[in-house]
Amino acid sequence: MGLVTVIVELKNFVIERVTNVVDSELSWLALLFIVLIIPILIKTGVGYDYVNIEDQKRERPFTQIYKNIKRIYSTASVRMDLLHLILNQLIFVGIAQFIVLPLTAEYYSATFAPQISAFFGKIGLPKLNVIENHHAVHFIYLVIVFLAYEFFQYLCHFLKHRVGFLWEFHKVHHSAPFLAVTTAYRRHVVDIYTNIFFAGFAIGLTDAVFSQLFYSRPTYSLAADLRVVSLIITLSSSLDHSHIWWSWGKLERVLVSPAVHILHHSKDPKHFGKNLGETLSIFDHVFGTFAKPDVAPEGVEVGLVDKFDWSQASYFRTLIQPFKAITGIISAKGLKSIFKNVNEINLIGNFQKKL
Numbered sequence: 001m002g003l004v005t006v007i008v009e010l011k012n013f014v015i016e017r018v019t020n021v022v023d024s025e026l027s028w029l030a031l032l033f034i035v036l037i038i039p040i041l042i043k044t045g046v047g048y049d050y051v052n053i054e055d056q057k058r059e060r061p062f063t064q065i066y067k068n069i070k071r072i073y074s075t076a077s078v079r080m081d082l083l084h085l086i087l088n089q090l091i092f093v094g095i096a097q098f099i100v101l102p103l104t105a106e107y108y109s110a111t112f113a114p115q116i117s118a119f120f121g122k123i124g125l126p127k128l129n130v131i132e133n134h135h136a137v138h139f140i141y142l143v144i145v146f147l148a149y150e151f152f153q154y155l156c157h158f159l160k161h162r163v164g165f166l167w168e169f170h171k172v173h174h175s176a177p178f179l180a181v182t183t184a185y186r187r188h189v190v191d192i193y194t195n196i197f198f199a200g201f202a203i204g205l206t207d208a209v210f211s212q213l214f215y216s217r218p219t220y221s222l223a224a225d226l227r228v229v230s231l232i233i234t235l236s237s238s239l240d241h242s243h244i245w246w247s248w249g250k251l252e253r254v255l256v257s258p259a260v261h262i263l264h265h266s267k268d269p270k271h272f273g274k275n276l277g278e279t280l281s282i283f284d285h286v287f288g289t290f291a292k293p294d295v296a297p298e299g300v301e302v303g304l305v306d307k308f309d310w311s312q313a314s315y316f317r318t319l320i321q322p323f324k325a326i327t328g329i330i331s332a333k334g335l336k337s338i339f340k341n342v343n344e345i346n347l348i349g350n351f352q353k354k355l
Helices: 001-024 024-045 061-072 077-124 133-161 164-174 181-186 189-213 226-240 249-253 260-262 284-286 314-335 335-337
Strands: none
Touching: 077 181, 077 189, 133 164, 133 189, 133 284, 164 189, 164 335, 181 226, 189 249, 226 260, 226 284, 314 335
């Protein structure tokens, strides 16, 4: 009887979450985002495939797009991306998003709430009495969560390119020899959970502020809309890894484009640690890590300069290799060395060449 009750409660919980997302006002925004992106893909898919730029011929647009996509998505690199996508989603990401992220956010919210309450009391800021699902509060909450998420993901990404052991795990993502939308999912499990803890911090901090600023904190019904925000971020990240070269022009002061993000994956040392934003490029501009893309991508070589041959690695070897590299560094240079700035060891983060 107990098991049946648990199953029924779980079913009701899933139905409620799905209903909340489907009924969400922002679900229409996500749908609009997808609809608008299709013609952009069609328009920019002709003549801007930087991976096959030498092979392109003047063909009918849809024929050329089909051939380019077929060439890209039949490669060993994309097959590796898909292995990470499938296995990571099945094993790690579900646990991270539905268990670790909510628990982390709740922990940080409970931790920060007393300090924020005390701070608001000192400055004499009263709580605002608004109805629980007031649309203005709803909108402001989501915007602030999104901005907080983007800032802490920028910080997280910055540290991955500076702190030795974090870079070893992040190398898995940079091991792709060219970019495709699937490359966004080529990530080590430690890399995934690092993102999750920073995301939990952003959401928990925002939730703590709102819980002290308003008499009624955002409900789980409202917070379910974060799934839609997450969907938009996921789509944006996938498109930023596209093999199709296009720029948002002046909008790149705010938004990341494939033309911007390819430089982040460049082997050129001058691009290392540049363009760290996930969806927004605002923080790259603010903190001086923005690199402006050139007009054409032919000179950009994507991938890693590393002693280890990532092109021959299996999925399971990509999971093990960072631990082996870190163990080797500790054995040769001591525990403190894995916390050093990547640039102190090697500009590209190739620790092995310094051993």
